[in-house]
Amino acid sequence: MGEGRKPEWMENETKHTTSSILSGKGHSTGEFKQKRKPSRPVMSVEQLTEGVLRQDRATLARAITLIESQAAKHYEVAQQLLQRVLPHTGSSIRIGISGVPGAGKSTFIEAFGLYLCEKGYKVAVLAVDPSSSVSGGSILGDKTRMEQLSRHPNAFIRPSPSGGTLGGVHRKTRETMLLCEAAGFDVILIETVGVGQSEIIVRSMVDFFLLLVLTGAGDELQGMKKGIMEIADAILVNKADGSNLPLAKKTKEEYNQLLHFLQPATKGWETRAYTCSALTGDGIEDVWKVIQRFVESTKESNVFFERRKEQAIEWMYTMIHDRLHTTFFQHPRIQELLPDAEQSVKEGTDTVTSVVDRLFSAFTDS
Numbered sequence: 001m002g003e004g005r006k007p008e009w010m011e012n013e014t015k016h017t018t019s020s021i022l023s024g025k026g027h028s029t030g031e032f033k034q035k036r037k038p039s040r041p042v043m044s045v046e047q048l049t050e051g052v053l054r055q056d057r058a059t060l061a062r063a064i065t066l067i068e069s070q071a072a073k074h075y076e077v078a079q080q081l082l083q084r085v086l087p088h089t090g091s092s093i094r095i096g097i098s099g100v101p102g103a104g105k106s107t108f109i110e111a112f113g114l115y116l117c118e119k120g121y122k123v124a125v126l127a128v129d130p131s132s133s134v135s136g137g138s139i140l141g142d143k144t145r146m147e148q149l150s151r152h153p154n155a156f157i158r159p160s161p162s163g164g165t166l167g168g169v170h171r172k173t174r175e176t177m178l179l180c181e182a183a184g185f186d187v188i189l190i191e192t193v194g195v196g197q198s199e200i201i202v203r204s205m206v207d208f209f210l211l212l213v214l215t216g217a218g219d220e221l222q223g224m225k226k227g228i229m230e231i232a233d234a235i236l237v238n239k240a241d242g243s244n245l246p247l248a249k250k251t252k253e254e255y256n257q258l259l260h261f262l263q264p265a266t267k268g269w270e271t272r273a274y275t276c277s278a279l280t281g282d283g284i285e286d287v288w289k290v291i292q293r294f295v296e297s298t299k300e301s302n303v304f305f306e307r308r309k310e311q312a313i314e315w316m317y318t319m320i321h322d323r324l325h326t327t328f329f330q331h332p333r334i335q336e337l338l339p340d341a342e343q344s345v346k347e348g349t350d351t352v353t354s355v356v357d358r359l360f361s362a363f364t365d366s
Helices: 008-023 045-053 057-068 072-088 105-118 147-151 166-182 197-203 217-222 226-230 242-259 284-300 303-330 332-347 352-365
Strands: 093-099 123-129 155-161 187-191 208-213 234-237 272-275
Touching: 045 057, 045 072, 045 166, 057 072, 057 155, 057 166, 072 166, 093 105, 093 197, 093 284, 105 123, 105 147, 105 155, 105 187, 105 284, 123 166, 147 155, 155 166, 166 187, 166 303, 197 208, 208 284, 234 242, 234 284, 242 272, 272 284, 284 303, 303 332, 332 352
Parallel strands: 093 187, 093 208, 123 155, 123 187, 208 234, 234 272
Antiparallel strands: none
8 A cells, every 4th residue: 555545445435425515415424414304295286286175284284385485486386276275165164363462362272272173173273473583484383382282183283474564464374274274174263463453454364253351351451452342253351260250250241341332343243252261161162152153143144255255355455455565666677766765755855755756657667
């Protein structure tokens, strides 16, 4: 063996590890890259459709990921999928659930969801989550918060990042809801992030809106806008157990007195307050009975179906608005002119109206 010459086995090992680093393949130890997991095969629209309608959970999850994707190449495929499953949607009861911080939304949803699952219903929980400013991912961790429900064979929980925009809530949550309906879920529960604009948007996509509150209505109402009460079909005083029960009943009566002065959220339906304990299960069955009465009553009066038609039209106009907004700001000429436009407005050398007129002229002329 000549001086400086490596043994043959060492030369072969060097070649192997070098090629492994470059390709990302092979065994890895220490500084070398780990072997990549084999990527899942891309599913066609036909395969996704068949899997969703077959109620395959893994396919449903992949279909929802496709819907949530920001990539332009996924948009067309997602819309083809939705068009195919559309005839199989619309048969579920859509319920929006909101509440002030600390009202126990997650605990209630788990207790309510488990009750429905045990009754034989298939329940999907869609949580409208704020997005992480760093990763863009969902940060509430609903599967962690609803451990028992997430393990039930009749339940499906999907935290959906909003992408930081309410427009994202509109499209992604609605389309996810349609996929879940096509996959055979009887009840869709949509949890919102808290009292605010997201509640108004969720109201526009559900049949029944439930507002969870805490005891002590007088103090709480000081921080609650009247508008949030006006969109609720039922108000639920949660944590009505133990020593808190008398106060919960008193709070229920206070809310019922206040509701007399508000316009009902749904034509022909009287919004009432009720008590419940997600911890003990007391009142859970009553909540479901109220919702069933609501559905029966509004279907009989045709209000149920008219609301869904109106919601579809509202969704269409919202989508048009969102598309125009995106198209305008992504236009190359607008991106070129915006910095100078902002500067002239800051310095007061141009009126806002004249700047906007110039931008729109550039947009429509190009």
